Amino acid sequence: MDFFFGLLQIIGVHTILGLSAYVVLQTGQVTLAQAGFFSIGAYVSAMLTVLAGWHIVPALLVAATAAGIVAGIVGFPALRIKGLMLVVATIAFGEFIRLFWFNFDYQIEKKGIVVGPQGGEGFKQIRFFPENGWSTLDVAIFIWVIVALIMLALWWTDRSRAGAVLRAVGEDELAAQSVGINLTAVKVGAFAAGGFIAGIGGAIYAHYTTHIEHLNFGVMLATFAIAYPILGGLRNVFGTLVAVIFIQGFLVEGLRFMGDWRNLLFGALIVLAMNVQPRGLIDERSVRLVRGLFTRN
Amino acid sequence: MDWLDFFQSITDGLLFGSIYALIGIGFTLIFGVMHKINLAYGAASIAGAYVSIAVAAYVPLPALVTFLIAAIASGAIALLIYLANFRFIPLASPLATLMATVGMLILIDEVVVHATDGMPQPYPALFADIYIEWGDFGLRGDLIFIFVLSLIAMVVLMFMLYRTRLGIATRAVAQQPVAAQLAGISLDRTNALTFVITGLLGGLAGAMIGASVGVLSPLLVVPITVKGLIVCVIGGLGSIPGAIVAGLAVGAFENFFLAFRGVTERDMYVMLLLFVFLVFRPGGIFSRSVARD
Numbered sequence: 337m338d339f340f341f342g343l344l345q346i347i348g349v350h351t352i353l354g355l356s357a358y359v360v361l362q363t364g365q366v367t368l369a370q371a372g373f374f375s376i377g378a379y380v381s382a383m384l385t386v387l388a389g390w391h392i393v394p395a396l397l398v399a400a401t402a403a404g405i406v407a408g409i410v411g412f413p414a415l416r417i418k419g420l421m422l423v424v425a426t427i428a429f430g431e432f433i434r435l436f437w438f439n440f441d442y443q444i445e446k447k448g449i450v451v452g453p454q455g456g457e458g459f460k461q462i463r464f465f466p467e468n469g470w471s472t473l474d475v476a477i478f479i480w481v482i483v484a485l486i487m488l489a490l491w492w493t494d495r496s497r498a499g500a501v502l503r504a505v506g507e508d509e510l511a512a513q514s515v516g517i518n519l520t521a522v523k524v525g526a527f528a529a530g531g532f533i534a535g536i537g538g539a540i541y542a543h544y545t546t547h548i549e550h551l552n553f554g555v556m557l558a559t560f561a562i563a564y565p566i567l568g569g570l571r572n573v574f575g576t577l578v579a580v581i582f583i584q585g586f587l588v589e590g591l592r593f594m595g596d597w598r599n600l601l602f603g604a605l606i607v608l609a610m611n612v613q614p615r616g617l618i619d620e621r622s623v624r625l626v627r628g629l630f631t632r633n
Numbered sequence: 634m635d636w637l638d639f640f641q642s643i644t645d646g647l648l649f650g651s652i653y654a655l656i657g658i659g660f661t662l663i664f665g666v667m668h669k670i671n672l673a674y675g676a677a678s679i680a681g682a683y684v685s686i687a688v689a690a691y692v693p694l695p696a697l698v699t700f701l702i703a704a705i706a707s708g709a710i711a712l713l714i715y716l717a718n719f720r721f722i723p724l725a726s727p728l729a730t731l732m733a734t735v736g737m738l739i740l741i742d743e744v745v746v747h748a749t750d751g752m753p754q755p756y757p758a759l760f761a762d763i764y765i766e767w768g769d770f771g772l773r774g775d776l777i778f779i780f781v782l783s784l785i786a787m788v789v790l791m792f793m794l795y796r797t798r799l800g801i802a803t804r805a806v807a808q809q810p811v812a813a814q815l816a817g818i819s820l821d822r823t824n825a826l827t828f829v830i831t832g833l834l835g836g837l838a839g840a841m842i843g844a845s846v847g848v849l850s851p852l853l854v855v856p857i858t859v860k861g862l863i864v865c866v867i868g869g870l871g872s873i874p875g876a877i878v879a880g881l882a883v884g885a886f887e888n889f890f891l892a893f894r895g896v897t898e899r900d901m902y903v904m905l906l907l908f909v910f911l912v913f914r915p916g917g918i919f920s921r922s923v924a925r926d
Contacts, residue, residue, distance in 0.1 A: 421915065424862040438897055599743040610732050
């Protein structure tokens with residue numbers, strides 16, 4: 337049973353990561369820096385619980401705030417550029433943060449053992465959950481409560497004026513500006529919100545894997561972050577959830593019996609999905625199709 | 634560090650930078666013509682080099698022919714990428730194209746891993762035994778060969794773009810796709826041919842990476858893609874001379890920091906260089922004025 341709870345944890349954390357990119361993608365900006373913000377959340381929260389001995393909830397909030405602030409700072413130069421330039425700038429920024437942790441050494445002695453992030457070796461012994469006797473099920477419930485809160489918040493935002501503003505900027509910046517929307521505030525806000533959510537995901541990730549190193553936060557993780565909302569569709573938050581379950585639950589775990597071939601199939605399926613459903617799995621057409629199944633005439 | 638080490642590291646970096654320049658040209662050409670990013674380009678380049686060693690394993694070939702096979706194989710893969718990721722996805726969905734090329738990157742990478750069991754493969758070097766010395770200052774023969782070969786490739790590319798009908802068609806599509814179509818140029822064919830040309834350049838670059846590093850590994854794909862994109866942005870999107878200068882500059886810059894600060898910090902300085910350019914010269918090296926996009 338622990339296997340399924342473990343899978344639930346992975347799906348939960350990846351959903352949070354995907355949602356962090358979802359917010360930024362709504363404003364029409366492609367970000368490949370989410371892995372960097374994710375790593376800030378992971379390292380900062382782990383340092384707070386391990387080195388400072390905090391409880392996980394305040395550590396999580398502080399780490400997420402730190403990631404959000406850094407993301408907001410990145411958002412400012414990102415205003416000057418868009419399209420390919422933004423993609424490259426965010427890749428470079430994400431890699432910069434990763435390389436920063438690669439060179440980051442800060443260790444102290446606690447209860448006779450030396451703990452703390454150690455450059456290329458990574459950060460070991462993040463043992464908040466086992467030390468406090470949380471079972472795999474407890475951790476999975478904790479993660480999914482947070483996922484539900486984030487999804488609820490984003491779902492509600494989508495239906496409020498703020499969601500309309502985000503989408504207006506994403507559809508046409510010039511038109512949005514001409515009806516009085518402050519582009520700077522919206523874009524920086526979206527980046528900061530995305531960074532905050534990614535930070536929460538990173539904080540949880542660090543605690544359930546108990547060992548993090550810089551290689552966990554590479555370009556591929558950043559690509560996954562934007563892959564979930566794009567594959568699922570930007571229509572609503574459930575697209576991201578469906579895409580995460582499809583990729584992590586079905587492609588990665590469900591097809592494990594295929595061995596090596598699974599990874600081949602993974603790339604090919606993304607190419608195929610984008611050719612067939614360029615606006616994501618949950619778009620106007622598929623929603624109408626499903627509705628048609630449940631309504632008469 | 635004295636002056637000799639300084640010059641030595643800068644020179645080696647400049648020579649190696651010609652590879653970055655070729656990769657950067659590939660990204661910049663596709664962006665210029667289609668206003669799209671092909672993230673699978675680095676993977677296609679490395680895959681082309683893999684095909685060439687697979688062929689060389691069965692038939693003994695001179696090293697230069699191996700390079701040519703790498704270029705042709707990569708050109709074919711690039712055509713495949715065009716058909717799978719660009720041809721049938723509507724222009725109005727840029728995100729779908731971006732994601733599809735990521736899928737293609739993973740697919741190509743995994744095919745390579747599958748075929749080689751993930752083991753790095755040795756790659757034949759050319760003129761590796763030659764070493765030109767000036768006192769303590771020296772030049773590696775294989776790096777000089779790479780530099781000369783990429784210069785030739787760039788000259789051929791420039792000739793093609795500015796002196797042949799295909800090149801004129803390519804530039805016309807880059808400037809004004811609708812007007813180009815009215816003049817009887819087939820968009821589809823021109824785009825496909827541009828992909829093949831970038832593929833040829835990429836395959837050559839992939840083979841040169843193999844020859845100068847000594848081995849080919851699937852782990853090379855992501856760093857090469859990132860460096861190529863950085864070169865393409867520093868040089869200015871769509872600018873081929875910019876990509877050449879930026880490629881050489883990035884090569885020299887990173888090799889200097891490799892000698893000066895060590896391998897773990899090297900890439901951080903390259904990222905910082907990119908940020909300096911994004912903030913102060915977002916249009917690239919050769920932009921006329923600082924224009925806001």
